[in-house]
Amino acid sequence: MIRTLLKGAAATGTALFAATTAFAQETAAPVAEAAAPVADKGDTAWMIVATVLVMMMIVPGLALFYGGLVRTKNMLSVLTQIIAVASLAMILWVMIGYGLSFGGDANQFISTGKFFLAGVTADSTVATFTDGVVIPEFVFIAFQMTFAAITVSLVVGGLVERLKFSALMVFAAVWLTIVYFPIAHMVWYLGGSDEATGLIFGWGALDFAGGTVVHINAGVSALVGALLLGPRIGYKKEIMAPHSLTMTLIGTGLLWVGWFGFNAGSALEANGVATLALLNTFVATAAGVLFWMLAERALGHKSSLLGACSGAIAGLVAVTPAAGNSGPFGAILLGAVASAICAWFVVSIKPKLKLDDSLDAFGIHGIGGIVGSIGTAFTMLPVLGGPGAADYDLGGQLVIQVMAVGVAIAWAAAGAALAFFIAKLVTGLRVTEEVEREGLDLGEHGERAYNY
């Protein structure tokens, strides 16, 4: 059987037994005999660091990456949108998000329990992937919280320069509840029984750090939003060149560094798998940088900085589901292939479409996430240096990965459409034409990013 790297929280903390007795029975039974396990200080320290590294990916990382790509008049609106939706996600996570994703056994689509973190104390622990090893539940809650926060922030990339700030906030609250929390549960929750274990996790799908949950989810939702919103005024007629690729490079660097927390932290322990994810996060990204620039040359353009930054993100996205499920050379291959496919889509296909996925949230996170999630079936292969066993069943795993991708796409598309529809009813989606021309900085926030 495939070694499944799960993020499902099998509760073993003594404080949790009362609240989730049924759930704790199976997973906690062997552990309980050997007395309640105590979290290792090294693991705990690493998970704290990994958690704040993911925070750095959002503000300032993603904020600057996206901000640099818009026009000067909308810079501040992007920064504001990112810090605001990420903050909203954090509050929502501790209120209902953790409960709906990892709170306790209910069904294959959702958890219930631990709303408002009921019953969780500093002594509560969750199981990792190694028998008998636990980490404090609070750090697991915080780590997973940053994932919810960055995923909703990524969606902003398809919507910039025209979406109302109020609409974004309504969308974010609804979308996290009906899309992110259920998908996180489906992909990462190990319950006490098959009926309570997440649907996709139960199939045996491999998603080390969030190819489906984070990237396909965000990319597809951004695509739906871009279609519903329509293109920006002047799209393809006026110059919409990035106002500061310097900012975008700074953002790229912060994202890359933060991604070590994201991917290596997803091992949930300071161990060998974490270091494998660390190395893969270097080399897949490096391959992404080079192959996007090569793809630009192949498509008749110059190799560009924006291409290098885009390739880095494509490589990072692709290696996310594979981070601990790949050897370094499999990761290089995956980063290269994903980057070249994303580049081909973004550079050659998208300009022919009417679609204004403004910052290519779908083109990079959606496509890169799909390639990475399906590609993870291949990177497991021992012949590519992957950690699959000698009898690893590529065909079977491939089918499971494709099914997981299909569910993520369908769920995200339907849920995002509903969330945008609700936002439209409550606040309306687009700013007025006047505000859009003047810039969202002044129109929506009453400030400018730059006062020279």
Place this chain on the structure above:
Amino acid sequence: MKYIIAVIKPFKLDEVREALGAIGVAGMTVSEVKGFGRQKGQTEIYRGAEYSTNMLPKVKIEIAVDDALAARAVETIQHTASTEAIGDGKIFVLDLASATRIRTGETGETAL
């Protein structure tokens, strides 16, 4: 008095400033401007989105000189700013009706 306006390539600014200083031009006003002439614009491509910019960045120098210096100043700018390629810019000379130094109230050539 003459008022000389020269539009030149930005990287030539320092050279022109030094050369004008050497022949006795005491001050100048400089602005970053955009424009086009015979030299057409350039194409920028961001992730496949192509933008042709037909305005190119230039530097505009404005100096006020007395009549005796005007011809030499024009000649100096022309020599210094030239790369012998299109896009080197242009020099315009206008008659200057008056000049006043704000600090002292001096007028005419003494104010330059």
